[in-house]
Amino acid sequence: MTLDVTGLRKTYESGDEALKGVDLTVDGSETTAMIGPSGAGKSTFIRCVNRLTEPTAGTVELDGTDLTALDDDGLRAARRDIGMIFQEYNLVERLTVMENVLTGRLGYVSAWRAFRRNFPPEDVERAYEVLERVGLADMENKRVDELSGGQRQRVGIARAVVQQPKILLVDEPTSSLDPETSNTVMRLLTEIAAEREVPVLINIHEVDLAVDHADRIVGLHDGEVVFEGSADDLGDDALDRVYRGGDPPESREPTASESEAVIEDGAANDSVVRDGVVSADGRAPDRSTSGGS
Amino acid sequence: MSEVDAARSWRRFDRRRRxxxxxxxxxxxxxxxxxxRFLDTGITNVETVPREIRDLLTRMYPPDVAYAPEIVDPLVETLxxxxxGTLGALVLAVPVALLAAENTTPNAVTYWLxxxxxxxxxxxxxxxxxxxxVVVFGSGPLAGAVAIAFRxxxxxGKLLGEEIEEIDFGQVEAVRAAGASSTQVLLYGILPQVKPALVGxxxxxxxxxxxxxxxxxxxxAGGIGVQLFRAVNAFAWQSVSMILIVxxxxxxxxxxxxxxxxxxxx
Amino acid sequence: MATERRSWRRPTAFGRREFKWAAYLAVVGFFLWSAWGIGADPARIARGFGRGLTLLGDFLPPEATPRQAQRIVDKMVESVAMAMISTVTGIAISVPVAFMAAENLSPKPLYYLNRGFISLSRALNAIIVAILVVKAVGLGPLAGIITITFKTVGFFAKLLAEDLEDIDMGSVDAVRATGASPVQTLVYGVVPQIIPRFAGxxxxxxxxxIRTSTVVGIVGAGGIGSVLLTAFNRYSFQYVSAILVAIIAVVLVAEGVSAAVRRRYQ
Structure with a gap:
């Protein structure tokens, strides 16, 4: 399975150029993290892939099908193969956990069956299995608005996974969660993706989480890809380019030492690195709420 | 609000407000x-009002209980x-609300419609x-029910539309991202969010x-009003008061x- | 484990599925009974709406001769004047009624008496009240004024009484503690707390x-309603729609003014 994005542009009606021609290929079953400051276009990029936001120009090919050329029905069918996980979970709050998970199967049932909550038994069985996998066994009849943030994001993951997608798009999965839960959620995501051999594209502004969990990192700055490589390649210069657009950093010293720490021992220096990134990004990690665009 | 605050704002705005x-x-x-003056009703006319109303009320007392069985059928018809009427209104109001809500209406023309x-x-x-x-259906309760529905x-439509405008669009988007059709988006993304308002x-x-x-x-157009009107025209005030009580x-x-x-x- | 298929059914708010179906069945049954009761068979409804479409041609475009237009204006002014007077008289009467209907300020017998009066006023539709008042005081705007005043008192006194029951008794006690007389207590302790809502x-x-004043004329209580009824009785439907357009316009202006004033005051 391959996601092949070429020359993706998005100019909003306000005249903001969110994406200025992005090329990106995701294939195999690797986890790709897209990092960048807020406003870099990370969310816009992900939303353009399944056309929740209409791209202005460029192509998005999923296994050779150009999604940007599809009509409504074709797009609906294509969306079934793309699992999406949202920053604010975007679960239907007044429905039960099971109903939310089964939302992932809506593309395969008629509106009447969906209305009667009469899903095929294999879908229900699959939903149960996925719920067990994400650690929400026996929670199926709870209403989502009774759950904690971490539990909600697990439901969000289950909803995307039950689609049996060809790719998972993940938009800032941790920005509404505390650091510990963030880590668990990221681990769960990458594990599930590996088990099911599905590639994952994750937007994330916390560099340490990206470094810890992703196979590959793409740095976005002001609508352009300014870095692409493995976590090990993400050095001081690269971070500069991503977060400051390559301008000479004002406070060279602390950033340098912290970035070295990333390269030498990313996991052990979580908090240091996070602080470093925060100062570059200008906001605190566990209170930040807004995504790329 | 503390009383200190109240006192302060009272002083500040006192002149203008007064x-x-x-x-x-x-x-x-x-x-x-x-x-x-325009209505030219005159004061003398008004002076007799309390007496006239008292007259009417005395004639209404006591209510004619024996008349009660005759009210049952029209009352049931009223219900x-x-x-x-409510059911019909509900069926018609859902599409109207979707049109009149800024975030679900297809375009500007449908919005204004x-x-x-x-x-x-x-x-x-x-x-x-x-x-x-009554002109359309002829007199009878059917005309009444349709009138109630149209009213x-x-x-x-207005209140439901306002409720739809308030919904969290992220939830709708997530359902759409899973490949749901527009009917399914309505059923899973929008309906659960407005259901309490809909019922209420x-x-x-x-x-x-x-x-x-x-x-x-x-x-x-049917209902208990027919009976009431008949009783009023027959000056059967005790029956009237019975109907009013019911x-x-x-x-x-x-x-x-x-x-x-x-x-x-x- | 994967071989065994689990099923899932949505938990129901009724506790048991049988209760849910029984409840749904009862509701559907009631609606069917209603439909049968008022003779609403689909064929008749379809025929009615078919005729409605033909009639729509008779209603459009709205048209009035100069004399009719003059009559619309005159009677509309009468309606508005009725509404103005009744609002003032209604509010004036509401104030004492509200105080007597506030549980915390009024002795029990008086409280029940006034609550009963409020309930009566709210339960009876303006048209019913108007019919009775017309019988008591005769045709004309005076009947309309009394009707609308009566309805205003029910609405206003209820809300005002609820406000009075919600007031902060602490500050009332504080004023009373300074040795103020009951009237002074009222003016300084109670009134300031309810003034803002009062205006809105x-x-x-x-x-x-304004809305009510445009319809009470249908039963002879003054205003544009009488013109509307006459037009209907003469089957001059274009005149009817001209009157309706006038009513809608006036109602919209009143609504706009009222919304603007309330927004300004808050």
Missing amino acids: IGRFVGVLAALSVFVASW HIAAL GKLVVTVSRSVNTIVWALIF SVGFL LSVYRWDINVRDSTILGFVG ILGVVLASEGLSASARRMTR | LSVYRWDIN
Whole structure:
């Protein structure tokens, strides 16, 4: 399975150029993290892939099908193969956990069956299995608005996974969660993706989480890809380019030492690195709420 | 609000507010006097009013209990009209609300169409709608039910539309991202979010409709109003008061039912 | 484990599925009974709407001869004047009624008496009240004024009484503790707390009264309603729609003014 994005542009009606021609290929079953400051276009990029936001120009090919050329029905069918996980979970709050998970199967049932909550038994069985996998066994009849943030994001993951997608798009999965839960959620995501051999594209502004969990990192700055490589390649210069657009950093010293720490021992220096990134990004990690665009 | 705060703002705005209030009261009074002169009703006329009303009330007492069995059928008809009118309004109001809500309407033309339907429906009183539908369907309760429905569409469409405008669009988007059709998006993304409002508003409107259905009879659109009008024209005041008591009871009962039903759906 | 298929059914708010179906069945049954009761068979409804479409041609475009237009204006002014007067008189009467209907300020017998009066006023539709008042005081705007005043008192006194029951008794006690007389207590302890809502409610009720004043004429209580009924009885439908357009316009203006004033005041 391959996601092949070429020359993706998005100019909003306000005249903001969110994406200025992005090329990106995701294939195999690797986890790709897209990092960048807020406003870099990370969310816009992900939303353009399944056309929740209409791209202005460029192509998005999923296994050779150009999604940007599809009509409504074709797009609906294509969306079934793309699992999406949202920053604010975007679960239907007044429905039960099971109903939310089964939302992932809506593309395969008629509106009447969906209305009667009469899903095929294999879908229900699959939903149960996925719920067990994400650690929400026996929670199926709870209403989502009774759950904690971490539990909600697990439901969000289950909803995307039950689609049996060809790719998972993940938009800032941790920005509404505390650091510990963030880590668990990221681990769960990458594990599930590996088990099911599905590639994952994750937007994330916390560099340490990206470094810890992703196979590959793409740095976005002001609508352009300014870095692409493995976590090990993400050095001081690269971070500069991503977060400051390559301008000479004002406070060279602390950033340098912290970035070295990333390269030498990313996991052990979580908090240091996070602080470093925060100062570059200008906001605190566990209170930040807004995504790329 | 603490009392210290109140005192402070009171001091600050006192002058302006006082003048504003004074001008408001003065305007209201002068309009009052001007209107009174325009209507040319005269004071002597008014003086006899309390006596005339007392007269009427004495003639109404005591209510004619023996008349009660004759009210049952029209009363049931009134309830039928209210129920069916509300149901019809609900069926019509859902699409109207979707059109009149900024975030679900397909384009500007449909938006204004939605607003137009809401405005016309709300601005024309039930009894006027009844006059119109008596022409269309002939006299009888069917005209009444349709009149009730047309009157309620605007109310339900407006409030439901406002509710739809308030929904969290992220939830809708997530359902759409899973490859759901637009009907499914409606069922899974929008409906769960507006369901409490939908139930609450319908029950509330039903309660209003019970009240409104009592008057349809005056223009021949069925219900207990027919009976009441007949009794009034026959000067059977004791029967009239019996009917009024029954209406009062039914209205209070439906009000209580509606209030408790709305409390249940949270 | 994967071989065994688990099923899932949505938990129901009714506790047991049988109760849910029984409840749904009862509701559907009631609606069917209603439909049968008022003779609403689909064929008749379809025929009615078919005729409605033909009639729509008779209604459009709205048209009035100069004399008719003059009559619309005259009677519309009468309606508005009625609404103005009734709003002022209604509010004036509401104030004492509200104080007597506030549980915390009024002795029990008086409280029940006034609550009963409020319930009666709210339960009876303006048209019913108007019919009775017309019988008591005769045709004309005076009957309309009394009717709308009566309805205003029910609405206004209820809300005002609720406000009075919610007031902060602490500051009332504080004023009383300074040795103020009951009237002074009222003026300094109670009135300031309810004034802001009072103004908003007055304008809101004025808006409703304008609406009511356009229909009470149908039963002879003055205003544009009488013209409308005459036009209907003469089957001059284009004149009817001209009147309706006038009513809708006036209602919309009143609604706009009322909304603007309330927004300004808050």
